[in-house]
Amino acid sequence: MxxxxxxxxxxxxxxxxxxxxxxxxxxxxxxxxxxxxxxxxxxxxxxxxxxxxxxxxxxxxxxxxxxxxxxxxxxxxxxxxxxxxxxxxxxxxxxxxxxxxxxxxxxxxxxxxxxxxxxxxxxxxxxxxxxxxxxxxxxxxxxxxxxxxxxxxxxxxxxxxxxxxxxxxxxxxxxxxxxxxxxxxxxxxxxxxxxxxxxxxxxxxxxxxxxxxxxxxxxxxxxxxxxxxxxxxxxxxxxxxGRSLDLSRNASTHEIGEVALEVQGLSCGDLFSDVSFEVRRGEVVGFYGLVGAGRTEIAETLFGLREPTAGTILLDGKPTRINSPADAISRGISLVPEDRKGQGLVLGMNCRDNMTLPQVADLTSGPFVSNGAEVAIFDQYRDRLDIRTPGWKQMVGNLSGGNQQKIVIGKWLSMHPSVLIVDEPTRGIDVGSKSEIHNLIRDLAAHGYAVIVISSEMPEVLHVSDRIIAMYHGKIMRTFTAETVREDNLIQAISGISPEAA
Amino acid sequence: MKNGNKTVILKSSAIWGFIVVELIFFSVAGSFLSLSDKAFMDLNNMLLLFKQSAPIGIIAMGMTVIMINGNIDLSVGATFALAAIVLLDSLTWPIFAGIGDWVIPISWALALLTGVVVGALNGLIVWKTGVDAFIVTLGSMLGYRGLVFMYHGEQPTSHLNWTLVDFAEAHFLGIDTATWFLLLVTLVMWIVMRHTVHGRNAYAIGDNREAAVNAGIRVGPHMMINFMIIGFLAALSAVVFYSESGSVNPNDGELYELWTITAVVLGGTKLTGGAGSIISTFGGVLAIQLMRKGLVFLGAGTETVNLAIGLILIAVLFLDKQLNIKGKEALRI
Structure with a gap:
């Protein structure tokens, strides 16, 4: 050469x-x-x-x-x-x-x-x-x-x-x-x-x-x-x-709480069928599977963007119908979407306006939006999530991918949801910010949020999840716990090989 | 809200720079070329300029909101004519004969209501069918214009109410009634777009509809409210104008949609939605009217005026695009 x-x-x-x-x-x-x-x-x-x-x-x-x-x-x-x-x-x-x-x-x-x-x-x-x-x-x-x-x-x-x-x-x-x-x-x-x-x-x-x-x-x-x-x-x-990185799994040290979200026999046409699972407070459930396995579609259904053709969604044990994202949000379900720029952010708006977007109607004094209340929320979550931006006036399009993702996550945290769904949390995000986002997800679970993480990256799913649900062709193939999961089993499950056959 | 960005400031001030250039040009050129011995920047001339800007200007404020929201409304000219007919005709309705000048507020209300209703109809169709606003309002433009012709055929609808004319020709603090309406509408719409939830959400929907939906914003109602606002403003524009003139031809208001869009675009509002400003549209309205008056002052005919405005529109947008390209490169690192 x-x-x-x-x-x-x-x-x-x-x-x-x-x-x-x-x-x-x-x-x-x-x-x-x-x-x-x-x-x-x-x-x-x-x-x-x-x-x-x-x-x-x-x-x-x-x-x-x-x-x-x-x-x-x-x-x-x-x-x-x-x-x-x-x-x-x-x-x-x-x-x-x-x-x-x-x-x-x-x-x-x-x-x-x-x-x-x-x-x-x-x-x-x-x-x-x-x-x-x-x-x-x-x-x-x-x-x-x-x-x-x-x-x-x-x-x-x-x-x-x-x-x-x-x-x-x-x-x-x-x-x-x-x-x-x-x-x-x-x-x-x-x-x-x-x-x-x-x-x-x-x-x-x-x-x-x-x-x-x-x-x-x-x-x-x-x-x-x-x-x-x-x-x-x-x-x-x-x-x-300029520093080394620890990607090993953080063991859960906190208590896992009550069931926050339960799904029974949920189906949506050809996209997914007969999906049942539960997510507890303080728990991160990872959805792993190939693109097209129906993971994002389940998230969209839980968030009211798709209408299920069968099945029940229970929040805190009560059956709930979710007809629109507004419904989902008012019931405490939040979605950090897969396509950050296309579905999560309004790129022409500044950081603060993006963060307060879902709740701006509640931040008013009289008919007007309250500048002070908005800035207070922004400052709080900027500090909590360590969002690096010169100030709230910064256009969100000028931030790095990691900081953009934190804005989206902050947007939902400020709504105090009980269930947070994160679809491909680190897509297009650099290595350093990746581990920050992972730690953040773990930290949210420790604070009692029920978290669903959808990811196509196996190290990511392994790293953040307490349990991993493997999907194939719109069906749940197998559920693993963090302690028992093996990479080879996981790969078999998402390729459609059932445990009996393997 | 949006001044965190240098290019935005540059863009919003561009229209004011252009207005200053126009003023200087017409003052200087006017002193050589004009047949009139009065100066172009004469106070009365400027007051008249504002008054003449009002009909297009009032509608343009609504168009700004519609376009920031990511839609467009081509039916404003027809709405304008329809509201004018309702205004002038209802003044003569026999049921109101006994109440004297109290008919005036009733007729005003009827005309404004007409605007709101036809706007709501546009909005409802756009919302419920999901058909593009361009198509929907292209259809309603033809439809509403049809209604105008059905009223009196080709005949003008006329009625002069002198109380009304006195009101329309009145001056308050030296400023014409029509100008007051333009200023008031500008102020109110500015506050709505900048300081209310509705305004904020309209920007968000226009910029990234999917993200707005994902934030739980109900897109349809916001769009419908905006169509009602522009319908109301088109009717208000008619009310202000025809209170004074007292006669409406079925072709009145034709091409108003294009003049308002021109003013809005000249002010820097994007056709694709998500960005724009009420104040800049105000600048766009003034710039067009200045151009018109200035060229007439220099002795040009209407055809020359239209040609010049067309060329300038393209030139300004080209400039705007150049500024944007530079901005983009600088930001993308």
């Missing part, structure tokens, strides 16, 4: 924004046939660096070298022409167009008079798709594909050009474990074919499984490159955050 020339090399990249040095002399290189992890907490400069690479931002200083040729990356088109392709975290595909049209968007093969050569288009696409061994063809509508398969379309798009370097930005964020395996195979094939790969992820397991080397950014500065085989998670974490 050492005698080869790098597929892509960055030298002393500097990018400043008013008041901030977002990138401060970042240099590293990616060899052909190497999977190179790029790690760093949110705000470390990964996104900015990728935008520089993609021609969206121009660096103030430094050079980008592709195959030993310095390149002025002035536009996304330029990046593509130089063989630098991106697989974005948020997919950018046209759902109403076919797979082939999406792959060749902007470069459709033509016949005379500007007519599209459909046959050639479909043939070429199918040839690429067969390399990827995907279960769909060139004519499939992208909108009909799962997220994982849409990602495959993006990868196929990268294969249409002579890619020198492919950048994967959090590719597994919305994939199930089975889908990840497919993705990793594809990445391995790409590596075989001599493409340099930059792999951005927060997930250590993947990094250690997939990559050859790891480069770390912190506060816009390059902190070093480690050879994956010669390092360990602690070393990488320390490089990223």
């Amino acid at each position: 050492t005698d080869q020339t790098p597929a892509l090399r960055l030298e002393g990249i500097v990018k400043t924004f008013p008041g901030v040095r977002a990138l401060d002399g970042v240099s590293f290189s990616v060899m052909p046939g190497e999977v190179h992890a790029l790690m760093g907490e949110n705000g470390a400069g990964k996104s900015t660096l990728m935008k520089v690479l993609g021609g969206i931002y121009r660096p103030d200083e430094g050079t980008i070298v592709v195959n030993e040729k310095p390149v002025a990356m002035t536009s996304p088109l330029e990046a593509k022409a130089n063989g630098i392709m991106f697989i974005h975290q948020e997919l950018s595909l046209a759902g109403e167009l076919s797979v082939a049209e999406n792959i060749y968007l902007g470069a459709l093969p033509r016949k005379s008079f500007g007519r599209v050569d459909w046959k050639l288009l479909y043939d070429r696409t199918d040839a690429i798709l067969s390399q990827l061994k995907v279960p769909f063809d060139a004519r499939t509508l992208v909108g009909d594909l799962s997220i994982a398969n849409q990602q495959m379309v993006e990868i196929a798009r990268a294969l249409t050009v002579d890619a020198k370097a492919v950048i994967f930005d959090e590719p597994t964020a919305s994939l199930t474990d089975a889908e990840k395996v497919v993705l990793f195979d594809v990445i391995a094939d790409l590596r075989e074919s001599g493409v340099g790969i930059i792999y951005i992820s927060h997930r250590m397991e993947e990094i250690f499984k997939m990559t050859d080397r790891i480069s770390v950014l912190r506060d816009g500065q390059y902190r070093g490159t480690l050879v994956t085989a010669e390092t360990n998670e602690d070393e990488v974490t320390q490089l990223m955050i």
